Amino acid sequence: MPLIEIKGLRANVGDKEILKGLDLTVNAGEIHAVMGPNGSGKSTLAQVLAGNPAYEVTGGSVTYDGQNLLEMEPEVRAQSGIFLAFQYPVEIPGVSNAYFLRAAYNEKLKAQGKEEVDPLEFADLMDAKLAMVEMDSAMLTRSVNTGFSGGEKKRNEILQMAVLEPRLAILDETDSGLDIDALRIVADGVNKLKRPDNATIVVTHYQRLLNYIVPDFVHVLANGRILKSGGKELALELEDKGYDWVTSPATAGAA
């Protein structure tokens, strides 16, 4: 059984249809890259899978771990192992990163019928997670993402991912705004979290990130649909030839 199976997915933002019948199947243990030009629907796909109510699903189906994902509330999706690393992580002044992370962690434990952890137990658990993304523990006392640099925000996303240990991680343009050192740290974190029983969907415009997080499959998303799929070499080909190679009607028809 695939971990997630997306069939004919259609979704709107307002009155505008963004996803127009998207198919994608991801099995446990796989890394899939979804690439595409701006406006192709990459971020919409990521947000729809996480359950953002700002997007309206108008058709198709998404089966996650045998369940109808589209009927699940965002928090239930997260508790069931779906994680979205945001392209633009949200600042929440007034709520400390430590409180936020522990609350999220405890919600997951609670959903699994396990005992919640107190702040001391959680602090112990955090040491290894912080090391994974090369973050100082001082980051925990700061308000969630507030005043963080672009790189710090992205690392904080991966820190949350490390704490929640998702079964399906969706990285939405995680490379945008990162210098090469931050990119390496973020990619290392993602690679360390890879297990045979989990999967990752990397949504990206550029091939750069895929030098560090090596995908098993690459898909080209344009105009709300997957137009082409292939192995990791497809990413290099796209980098070389540009998206027009796939998306312009003439060549797309030929492909």
Add this chain to the structure above:
Amino acid sequence: MSTSVVADGPVESYVAAFDQLTSDASTPSWVQSMRRAAFERFASLGFPTTKNEDWHFTSVAPIADQEFVLLASKSGDVRREELEPFTFGARWDTMVFVNGRFAPELADCAKLPAGVKVWDLASAWTKAPSVVDMIGKIASYDNASFTALNTAFMHDGAVIQIAKDTQLDRPIHVLYVTDATAAKGMMHPRNLIVIGRNSKATVIESYVSTTNAMYLTNTVTEVSVAEGATLNHFTMQREAERSFHVGTVEVAQARDSHYVSFSLATGAALSRSNIYTTLDGEGSGATLNGLYMIEGEQHSDHQTQVIHSQPNTFSRELYKGVLDGRSHGVFNGKVYVHPIAQKTDGKQTNKTLLLSDTAQVDTKPQLEIFADDVKCTHGATIGQIDATALFYLKSRGIENGLARRLLTYAFAADVLETIEVDEIRQSLERMSLERFV
């Protein structure tokens, strides 16, 4: 309700109560005449109507329509452990008043730090005449019905005097508590806080209840902050849910003094808080912060007034409101800058978070500036829970209720961060997280 009822009817019912009080001969004659003059003023003013600009968004008809019984004698039966939810987990010097009357058996102010003197007003008339002489000199009732009413009925309260050059390292708590015997009663506590030159003190006034009874608290506190002195003043209104609360604080500030107020309102069906200060000395300043969190049918009105009457004075105001249910919040911030008050530096902010579609807020900044070299700003925002932030929290598995409460807590965080007393800040942080479960 007709406005004529508000203007005429109720005053009658106060006459008997007033006669009852003035038959008590233990108060000095000058107090008796002040009471009488104030009562006459109240009788001619009547209760304010919504035609009165200061009461435009708050109808006091629910108060005016009631016939309250004056709680003149000692009443009630409150045990020490019942006070625990209201003491911030701290052991501070505490004066306790039950149903408006001093309850020395519950108080904890026998061993006060050097330089601090406290009295209950009923005995201060005779024990500290030179201190209470200040009563009525700071809070004016000429155009204030509730202050007139309070002055007419003032009978008990806290009198606190801090000598010059005294730095207190722990707060003094004045705790007014009501119990079920306060039902249908009215109290008019009158407090006086006098801070000596170059001293620093923290005074907390709490108005709380062990019941959900309907009653009226109409309190007035007069504050004098001498040269170079600082008062951290908390007014914590956590009254019974069906009660009415009108609280007025009037402050006179001398040169280089600093008055810091934090005003909390979570209780009462209908509440009004007035914090008025006059910066009557160069270099003086006022910091007025507040938080109100209300729900259901609650109505909570906050009026502040800062009079900059001397040059180089400053004021900082941050009031935040969280409104749920069908509640109604009001903020009216007045700043007057006199012609000679050059280099005035004033900043006022009011922010409201609406948790429901049926909650309502009226916010009205009111700046009147007659000097030409000043810096005065004001701003008001009204918003709802941010959908993006809410989704972000939920996408991490945090359930809807907790996510909303976390964002409510986050909204209140910056005003709570200004609180220097750790026990109060922590207590209110917990409250802001748990208030709307």
